[in-house]
Each structure stands twice: as C-alpha cells, then as structure tokens.
Amino acid sequence: MRILILGAGRVGSSVAENLVSEHNDITLVDLDAALLASLQERLDLRVVAGNCTHISVLEAAGAHDADMLIACTASDEANLVACRVARLIFNVPQRIARIRSQEFYERPEIIGPEGFCIDNLISPERSVTTYLQRLIEFPQALQVVDFADGQVTLALVQVDKRSAMAHQLAGDIAELLPGVKAHILLLFRNDKPIEVSPRTVVEANDELLILVDARHARRALQELRAGARQARRVMIAGGGNIGSRLAHELAAEGYAVKVLEHDLARCEKLSTLLPHKVLVLHGDATDEALLEDENIEGTDVFLALTNDDENNIMSSLLAKRMGARRVMALIGRRSYGELMEGSRIDVAVAPDQATIGELLRHVRRGDVVAVHKLRRGATEAIEAIAHGEPASSKVVGRRVSQIKMPAGAAIGALVRGEQILTPSDDPVLQSGDHVIMLVTRRRVIPAVEALFQVSASFF
Known part of the structure; x- marks a missing residue:
C-alpha cells in the first residue's frame, strides 16, 4: 500500500516505523528537513521537506x-486542509x-x-485518556x-x-476461576515471550496475557493479582490536554x-473548565513539601502527564x-519507558x-475492527470479522484447529453474538464471527490479514 504520512513528530514517526516494517511504500512529509534525514537513515522510506x-x-x-493519506501534524488546521x-x-x-x-x-x-473530506479521525489525547482510565479501573x-x-x-x-x-x-x-470464561494467550518471563500450553507452569513474577469475559474481568484479575485495592484518590501532575481530560472523566x-x-x-x-470537585x-x-502537604502517602494513583519525560x-x-x-508516567522515549x-x-x-x-x-x-499494541509494541492483538462462505473464505466453515495460522500468530477467541468461544472449544467459524488474534511477529501480519479477505468469487 502506498501511504503518505504528513508530520514527522512522535505520532507520525511512530506510524511510519510501524507501517514500514509491514512492507508498505511510505512517504513522510515535514517542514523539518534535518528530522526527515534522521528518520530516512533509520527507516526504509521516502521523505519530502515542505508544507503539507x-x-x-x-x-x-x-x-x-x-x-x-495520514495527516498527523501538530496543527489541526493543517491536517484538515491537507x-x-x-x-x-x-x-x-x-x-x-x-x-x-x-x-x-x-x-x-x-x-x-x-466539509474537509476526512474518512476517519484519530485523537492521541482521547486514546491515551481511555487507556489510563482502564488502568485506574483495574x-x-x-x-x-x-x-x-x-x-x-484482554489484560496483561x-x-x-x-x-x-x-x-x-x-x-x-478454568478450575481456579469457576464460571469465568478465561484463557491465557501468552506469558512473559524475564522479558521473553513464552507460548502457553495447558501444561505450562506459571511462576511468580511472570506476566500473563489473559483474555476474559468482560463481565468477569474484575474477579479474574483480583484472583491473579491478590492485594490490589480499588483506587478512589487520584493525583495528576500536568494539566495539559491529557491531564485535564482525564481529570474530567475521573471526576464524573x-x-x-x-x-x-x-x-x-x-x-x-x-x-473554570474542570468540575468544582476537582482540586486544582x-x-x-x-516539590517534596507540596506533595507532603497534599497527602501523597494517602494517594491511590499518582499520574505524571506533563510533556517532559x-x-x-x-x-x-x-x-x-x-x-x-501506584504511580504511572507518560514517557515518550521508548528506551526510557523500558528502563523505568x-x-x-x-x-x-x-x-x-x-x-x-x-x-x-x-x-x-x-474487515479489521480493532488493533491494540501490547507490551510496548512487542505484540499486537487484532480483532477481525469473518465474512463469506466456505468457498470464498479461508476461515469460514473451518474449525479453529483447521485454520493454518502463520508462525507467530494464534487465534485467542471468537465472539458470536453474546457467546465467547476459545480455541479449546474448537468451534467452526461462521460469517459474522469476531475473531481475536495475537501476533508476536510483525512480518506475518499481511498473511493474517489475507486469511480474512474474501475472494473475488464472493462478489
């Protein structure tokens, strides 16, 4: 796919890095020629310096x-016009x-x-706010x-x-969580991913990637991580777009x-913008004295959300x-985040x-409806909808065990109406099923996508 990315800031460069690795033809446009040259040295893409x-x-x-075209400059107006x-x-x-x-x-x-002929809007601030809300909730x-x-x-x-x-x-x-539909997809031990079988022994300090019925998620996570209390008192450092949006949502x-x-x-x-019950x-x-005065020791969650790593x-x-x-920090530099x-x-x-x-x-x-990067981008979870008939689809009409997933990809669950099925159920896929997959090798993503593309005979 030929993709034109406007803006080489944190969002634009991250998008370019992800898409280049999947064999797309990428061109990056920005006013900063030096920044473009640096990215071109590191990534296999074309660059153009100028006003987008x-x-x-x-x-x-x-x-x-x-x-x-993906317009992700720092200016809303420039993105709209482009x-x-x-x-x-x-x-x-x-x-x-x-x-x-x-x-x-x-x-x-x-x-x-x-109007401005935009097919889809993305909002980093809204995405990060939602992400943080879920972490506070769980x-x-x-x-x-x-x-x-x-x-x-899906929780780590x-x-x-x-x-x-x-x-x-x-x-x-299943025995430890009776009545809960849950499935361990992957575990990380000493920062290394390990494929999970029913005979895999889980050790203390392992990180489990677990897929669970959302109605029972809180109960399941409490069993997996004993002693974690629900948060009620939250302190946010940084009143920018993300901090103010999060404060508003949490107060509500x-x-x-x-x-x-x-x-x-x-x-x-x-x-004036935030609800009266939010203390600004x-x-x-x-400032150590300020934190002490504001009872930092009684704070359930502290979030550092300024623009300075x-x-x-x-x-x-x-x-x-x-x-x-519990403390959370917004850290743009990947190396910093991995260290901390x-x-x-x-x-x-x-x-x-x-x-x-x-x-x-x-x-x-x-028909991909959701994509989530997991564990600092090391793994990707994809939700796709199966379409077609057995003659026109590579997945419809086949049991999960019969679908030839590429190495580094696996089906974690499928959702049919209100029913959640896991690979151990070995269901036959039907048109309209939502299939949730885990991909640990980025280069196999095109092969995973191809499984869910309906052949021309379907039309």
Whole structure:
C-alpha cells in the first residue's frame, strides 16, 4: 500500500516505523528537513521537506498515486486542509486526520464529504485518556484493552507469589476461576515471550496475557493479582490536554481528583473548565513539601502527564518514595519507558503505542475492527470479522484447529453474538464471527490479514 504520512513528530514517526516494517511504500512529509534525514537513515522510506498544505509539496510526495493519506501534524488546521486538498486535487481514496480539538468530533458535517473530506479521525489525547482510565479501573493490570464492543477484555497482569495462578498449570485456570470464561494467550518471563500450553507452569513474577469475559474481568484479575485495592484518590501532575481530560472523566465517575499544574495561567483556566470537585493546585510535582502537604502517602494513583519525560520520571519516583500506592508516567522515549517500567514506576505509558492501534485498524486489510499494541509494541492483538462462505473464505466453515495460522500468530477467541468461544472449544467459524488474534511477529501480519479477505468469487 502506498501511504503518505504528513508530520514527522512522535505520532507520525511512530506510524511510519510501524507501517514500514509491514512492507508498505511510505512517504513522510515535514517542514523539518534535518528530522526527515534522521528518520530516512533509520527507516526504509521516502521523505519530502515542505508544507503539507501546499499542492506542489503533496504532488512531489506522490499524492496522485497514494492509496492513503495520514495527516498527523501538530496543527489541526493543517491536517484538515491537507485532507481536503488530497481529496479534491489528488483524489486520494482514504484520508485520516489527527485532530486534537473536541469541537470537530461534535460536528461531523464539518469533516464529511461536504466539509474537509476526512474518512476517519484519530485523537492521541482521547486514546491515551481511555487507556489510563482502564488502568485506574483495574489496578491489578499493566495493560487493559477491550474487544467485540466491550464483551471481551484482554489484560496483561504480573503474577505475584500470593496469586492463585502462582506455580499452577496454565490449563488449570478454568478450575481456579469457576464460571469465568478465561484463557491465557501468552506469558512473559524475564522479558521473553513464552507460548502457553495447558501444561505450562506459571511462576511468580511472570506476566500473563489473559483474555476474559468482560463481565468477569474484575474477579479474574483480583484472583491473579491478590492485594490490589480499588483506587478512589487520584493525583495528576500536568494539566495539559491529557491531564485535564482525564481529570474530567475521573471526576464524573466519582473519583477524588487533584491536579498539579506549574503554570499559573493554565491553573486559572483549569479551575473554570474542570468540575468544582476537582482540586486544582499551582505548583511543581517534584516539590517534596507540596506533595507532603497534599497527602501523597494517602494517594491511590499518582499520574505524571506533563510533556517532559524527565520531569514525569522524577515526579513519579518521588511520589512512590513518599508513599503513593501506584504511580504511572507518560514517557515518550521508548528506551526510557523500558528502563523505568517495573522498577519504582508501576506503569510507563508510551503515548504513541496507546495511539497507534486506533490508526492501524484503518490501515489493516480485511474487515479489521480493532488493533491494540501490547507490551510496548512487542505484540499486537487484532480483532477481525469473518465474512463469506466456505468457498470464498479461508476461515469460514473451518474449525479453529483447521485454520493454518502463520508462525507467530494464534487465534485467542471468537465472539458470536453474546457467546465467547476459545480455541479449546474448537468451534467452526461462521460469517459474522469476531475473531481475536495475537501476533508476536510483525512480518506475518499481511498473511493474517489475507486469511480474512474474501475472494473475488464472493462478489
């Protein structure tokens, strides 16, 4: 697929890196020629320096041959204009825009065919906020994502010595969780993925990737991670787009929320934007005296959500040392996140990894409805819908055990109506089934997509 990406910032470069590795033809456009040169040295892609709203720049970037345009610059206006130009001048078939302002989501007529001609909107801030909300809701998990319209939950949980699964066989999970539809897809031991069979012994400190009926997710995670209490008191360092959005959502759900913001003008604005029960404080999150005054030792969750990785790391480490029960930090640099997560910082959130799945579901071939990056991008979970008949589909009419999945990919579950089926049930796939798959080798993704593409005879 020929894909034109506008903007080489954190989102754009992350998107490019993910798509290049899947044998797409990528062209990256940005005003910063030095940044483009650096990315071109590292990635197999083409670059064009210039303003992405200019017709001449888009033409030089090959917009006339592009199958898809992804506008993810830091400017909403530039992304909007670029999508309209791409449609009206170059007739690019699919156009995706990163939009920060919530106003555009509330007025679909502005982005539609009569407006800026955008097929799909992505919002990193909204994606990260949702991601953090789920982590607060499930304090036992390192990562939580949903599939099949919220019917299935996939969670990454570290087993401790008090867990019901410690030193047990993976196949015993049904006995340990009676009445719960749950299946262990993969485990990580010493940072290395291990394929799971019913005879695999789960050890303390293993990280389990478990798929569970969403109705029983809380009970299942409590059994896997004993001792984790539900959070009620939350402190957020950073009142930017993500911090303010998260504070608003958490307050609506009944959490006691405090927001620390170092910029006085921003504090004054937050005090008018956020609900009255959210306490907005002016100060530095690395100020030990301030944290002590605000009862950091009684805080259930501390989140460092500023735009500064180093500041987020330091404030999280300080909050943890002073007694915060669980700390999370927004860390853009992947190397920083890998170093810090699992140390004194409980969860390191990479904003690009939280966002990339929202975009990838529009890029994937076949009827793919959800994509989530897991464990800092090492694994990908994909939800696809099976279509067609046995004669036109490679999956419909076949049992799970008969489907030839490429090495590095496996079916984790399928959802049929309100019914959740796992590979141990060995069901026959039907048209309309939602199939949830786990992919640990990125290069096999095209082969996985091909399984869910209906042959021409179907039409």
